[in-house]
Amino acid sequence: xxxxxxxxxxxxxxxxxxxxxxxxxxxxxxxxxxxxxxxxxxxxxxxxxxxxxxxxxxxxxxxxxxxxxxxxxxxxxxxxxxxxxxxxxxxxxxxxxxxxxxxxxxxxxxxxxxxxxxxxxxxxxxxxxxxxxxxxxxxxxxxxxxxxxxxxxxxxxxxxxxxxxxxxxxxxxxxxxxxxxxxxxxxxxxxxxxxxxxxxxxxxxxxxxxxxxxxxxxxxxxxxxxxxxxxxxxxxxxxxxxxxxxxxxxxxxxxxxxxxxxxxxxxxxxxxxxxxxxxxxxxxxxxxxxxxxxxxxxxxxxxxxxxxxxxxxxxxxxxxxxxxxxxxxxxxxxxxxxxxxxxxxxxxxxxxxxxxxxxxxxxxxxxxxxxxxxxxxxxxxxxxxxxxxxxxxxxxxxxxxxxxxxxxxxxxxxxxxxxxxxxxxxxxxxxxxxxxxxxxxxxxxxxxxxxxxxxxxxxxxxxxxxxxxxxxxxxxxxxxxxxxxxxxxxxxxxxxxxxxxxxxxxxxxxx
Amino acid sequence: xxxxxxxxxxxxxxxxxxxxxxxxxxxxxxxxxxxxxxxxxxxxxxxxxxxxxxxxxxxxxxxxxxxxxxxxxxxxxxxxxxxxxxxxxxxxxxxxxxxxxxxxxxxxxxxxxxxxxxxxxxxxxxxxxxxxxxxxxxxxxxxxxxxxxxxxxxxxxxxxxxxxxxxxxxxxxxxxxxxxxxxxxxxxxxxxxxxxxxxxxxxxxxxxxxxxxxxxxxxxxxxxxxxxxxxxxxxxxxxxxxxxxxxxxxxxxxxxxxxxxxxxxxxxxxxxxxxxxxxxxxxxxxxxxxxxxxxxxxxxxxxxxxxxxxxxx
Numbered sequence: 001x002x003x004x005x006x007x008x009x010x011x012x013x014x015x016x017x018x019x020x021x022x023x024x025x026x027x028x029x030x031x032x033x034x035x036x037x038x039x040x041x042x043x044x045x046x047x048x049x050x051x052x053x054x055x056x057x058x059x060x061x062x063x064x065x066x067x068x069x070x071x072x073x074x075x076x077x078x079x080x081x082x083x084x085x086x087x088x089x090x091x092x093x094x095x096x097x098x099x100x101x102x103x104x105x106x107x108x109x110x111x112x113x114x115x116x117x118x119x120x121x122x123x124x125x126x127x128x129x130x131x132x133x134x135x136x137x138x139x140x141x142x143x144x145x146x147x148x149x150x151x152x153x154x155x156x157x158x159x160x161x162x163x164x165x166x167x168x169x170x171x172x173x174x175x176x177x178x179x180x181x182x183x184x185x186x187x188x189x190x191x192x193x194x195x196x197x198x199x200x201x202x203x204x205x206x207x208x209x210x211x212x213x214x215x216x217x218x219x220x221x222x223x224x225x226x227x228x229x230x231x232x233x234x235x236x237x238x239x240x241x242x243x244x245x246x247x248x249x250x251x252x253x254x255x256x257x258x259x260x261x262x263x264x265x266x267x268x269x270x271x272x273x274x275x276x277x278x279x280x281x282x283x284x285x286x287x288x289x290x291x292x293x294x295x296x297x298x299x300x301x302x303x304x305x306x307x308x309x310x311x312x313x314x315x316x317x318x319x320x321x322x323x324x325x326x327x328x329x330x331x332x333x334x335x336x337x338x339x340x341x342x343x344x345x346x347x348x349x350x351x352x353x354x355x356x357x358x359x360x361x362x363x364x365x366x367x368x369x370x371x372x373x374x375x376x377x378x379x380x381x382x383x384x385x386x387x388x389x390x391x392x393x394x395x396x397x398x399x400x401x402x403x404x405x406x407x408x409x410x411x412x413x414x415x416x417x418x419x420x421x422x423x424x425x426x427x428x429x430x431x432x433x434x435x436x437x438x439x440x441x442x443x444x445x446x447x448x449x450x451x452x453x454x455x456x457x458x459x460x461x462x463x464x465x466x467x468x469x470x471x472x473x474x475x476x477x478x479x480x481x482x483x484x485x486x487x488x489x490x491x492x493x494x495x496x497x498x499x500x501x502x503x504x505x506x507x508x509x510x511x
Numbered sequence: 512x513x514x515x516x517x518x519x520x521x522x523x524x525x526x527x528x529x530x531x532x533x534x535x536x537x538x539x540x541x542x543x544x545x546x547x548x549x550x551x552x553x554x555x556x557x558x559x560x561x562x563x564x565x566x567x568x569x570x571x572x573x574x575x576x577x578x579x580x581x582x583x584x585x586x587x588x589x590x591x592x593x594x595x596x597x598x599x600x601x602x603x604x605x606x607x608x609x610x611x612x613x614x615x616x617x618x619x620x621x622x623x624x625x626x627x628x629x630x631x632x633x634x635x636x637x638x639x640x641x642x643x644x645x646x647x648x649x650x651x652x653x654x655x656x657x658x659x660x661x662x663x664x665x666x667x668x669x670x671x672x673x674x675x676x677x678x679x680x681x682x683x684x685x686x687x688x689x690x691x692x693x694x695x696x697x698x699x700x701x702x703x704x705x706x707x708x709x710x711x712x713x714x715x716x717x718x719x720x721x722x723x724x725x726x727x728x729x730x731x732x733x734x735x736x737x738x739x740x741x742x743x744x745x746x747x748x749x750x751x752x753x754x755x756x757x758x759x760x761x762x763x764x765x766x767x768x769x770x771x772x773x774x775x776x777x778x779x780x781x782x783x784x785x786x787x788x789x790x791x792x793x794x795x796x797x798x799x800x801x802x803x804x805x806x807x808x809x810x811x812x813x814x815x816x817x818x819x820x821x822x823x824x
Contacts, residue, residue, distance in 0.1 A: 052551040052578065056560060149707035150691075190582070192692040195617035195671050202619065204589070207582040275701055330719055331701045335550060338697065342552025346561065348794050351719070416579060460691040464665045464708065 016364025032069035033373045036076020043090040047077040047336045049413045063347035064362045068369040075319040079377050086115045090221030095279030095315040098287045102307035112389045113247035119312045120381040122261045126313030127374045129265035130320025141273045142328035151472050154457040155481035161450050162485050164288035175443045182447020205419040214420045217407050218427025219441035225400045226432045247385045260306040264313030272318030275325040279315035280449050286314035537774035542573040545601045548587020550580045554715045559603045565787040570778045584608045585622050592626040596767035606758045607672045610814035614822040624815035629807040631779040633759035634797040636714040638732035651749045655686050664688040667699040667708035676754040683751040739796045776804045
């Protein structure tokens with residue numbers, strides 16, 4: 001029986017590879033990941049825009065080729081997105097915002113090439129784990145993901161918020177304050193339950209809330225440009241730092257590679273499989289975990305390589321496992337995956353358990369194409385690192401206008417809305433003010449992402465339970481999350497009290 | 512060139528007579544843009560794109576689809592309403608955006624039933640009240656019984672309009688329910704499939720679930736039973752009135768030249784009968800139904816009047 005199943009499994013893999021390796025599918029996989037990684041590297045031009053642009057083309061393709069290409073764009077952007085985070089402090093996609101925290105300081109220290117190569121490696125590692133998880137456990141996980149109701153989502157997100165709220169370097173109080181600012185910004189928009197417009201000031205454009213992308217672009221990218229104008233400083237780029245040798249991680253780097261990658265991949269695979277969560281939350285959670293388990297948490301935010309490795313493994317793993325609910329349940333976890341479902345529907349394929357049995361060549365072909373696509377990405381990204389790092393040698397009077405230009409184009413392309421660009425202007429001023437006051441932007445992004453989701457799940461739980469708060473602890477999964485949250489809170493409080501009683505240690509920075 | 516063709520069109524109109532159907536002579540010289548005020552990949556967008564490529568083939572025109580999502584469709588539809596009435600901008604959304612949305616308590620009312628002119632429909636959106644396959648009720652009466660013992664039915668609501676629609680049905684059959692809004696049909700179905708919610712109203716995404724046996728239809732919100740679940744009864748068969756007929760609805764800016772409008776309406780009618788559109792309709796289990804130029808305007812006006820009265824109470 002066991003060997004039967006194993007034989008069947010091997011048969012499916014063979015079928016998958018056969019499909020994925022057909023000339024047409026290989027070609028579209030290559031097109032997809034190449035486009036994805038380039039568009040991801042351009043700040044603002046997110047995965048959804050790139051996929052929407054190519055959506056009409058998919059009409060004329062074989063459905064398998066179409067989803068292989070769109071899938072390639074989807075996970076390709078996360079690879080590319082970390083590039084601009086590291087080099088320019090401008091996250092290519094919101095899921096790469098965390099990569100700014102330690103990636104950019106690394107680039108400032110002249111280690112941009114290593115940062116890029118190690119990111120590519122950890123991305124590949126994370127993605128590989130994610131694919132393995134899909135291959136082995138997709139149906140089991142899909143059934144389990146359905147068990148996640150509003151109470152579980154709320155508790156998980158509360159755990160994420162508490163765990164990650166102190167990720168920024170410096171004062172934890174400031175970090176938590178920024179989380180609340182993020183939650184407050186997240187309040188703007190139409191209240192989902194009552195339809196009431198909150199803080200929209202009668203503006204039609206504010207009804208869907210403030211665009212996460214606009215906030216991220218403003219707080220990170222444009223703020224960085226403004227700040228750099230005052231202190232014009234060329235990044236530390238010497239001849240040696242862009243040579244091929246410069247991108248080879250040191251033995252110490254590789255020693256520090258494995259554990260963060262494994263933890264990141266595990267967190268990412270888990271979060272990704274839950275519809276509606278995704279790469280942003282996965283990367284923040286991974287960063288928080290790395291900072292907590294680290295013996296030198298004070299080095300985080302100053303170029304700690306673990307803070308780059310973990311989150312990048314996490315968001316790439318979550319990109320892969322996000323396909324599980326999409327393909328096996330027909331429930332898209334994000335708008336980008338909804339687009340992939342749309343393609344399948346147009347071609348008359350209904351995703352769900354029946355897809356695995358009725359269209360095995362498509363299901364396994366897509367999954368095997370993930371291997372090929374990620375291998376492509378590895379080959380595509382590593383040799384180009386020297387080329388990318390050269391971006392830092394571009395004079396600031398060309399580079400900065402170019403960044404602003406790309407941010408504007410990218411953002412405009414999302415909603416075809418000039419309003420979003422004004423939001424970037426607003427948030428870049430806000431971000432500059434924050435920077436002067438020593439406030440970090442990353443916790444704000446976290447609050448902005450998690451706040452609205454938590455509110456919805458919290459209210460949904462209470463609506464369905466008739467206002468009964470025990471609904472959160474009645475369900476075992478939810479209760480476990482809440483317990484862990486309480487433990488983390490207690491631990492933080494305890495170490496805070498202990499550190500108060502000890503003389504303050506001056507942090508040894510990783511410089 | 513445009514003037515000339517207009518002159519020809521006017522000439523033709525005089526020859527044929529001013530009563531419709533006017534023989535449409537207008538041909539576009541630029542791409543015709545169909546604005547879908549919802550996201551790419553959704554059911555309206557998907558149908559719109561299939562339709563656009565069929566329209567290109569049927570007419571020889573260039574037809575492009577542009578997504579302009581935001582504020583549940585109001586932003587994109589306002590763009591249509593404010594566009595030049597030159598025939599190059601067409602909207603594709605749904606009836607309830609004009610018939611219910613303007614009268615919602617939270618609506619600021621920039622979009623009204625008469626903000627645009629209506630030129631045709633594709634089909635009624637196949638709404639159905641659905642539940643997980645293993646739910647202990649099979650129709651509305653059993654659901655009412657169930658809630659008497661287990662407390663109000665948990666309804667995961669995809670839009671405010673659909674909550675109002677269920678409100679009307681509930682009042683007539685004596686159903687007690689609580690509604691929690693979700694951000695889309697995917698999320699609603701996820702809640703129902705995991706039995707976190709009892710029911711939802713879905714406009715098409717549920718069909719695949721019903722066909723593979725994970726969900727069941729409690730009631731079709733249509734005039735007739737849909738073919739994918741022929742054993743499930745319609746709302747009216749279960750003693751309630753059908754609260755809304757939501758069409759995929761084509762519209763254009765007001766004050767459009769009659770000839771241009773007629774040409775667009777003609778093109779839509781011609782395209783509806785092409786094979787790609789028929790195939791798509793069959794795939795998503797809808798019945799194609801073009802109410803035409805006058806029919807769709809009358810339908811929107813009638814439904815809007817009903818909802819205006821119901822919601823001003």
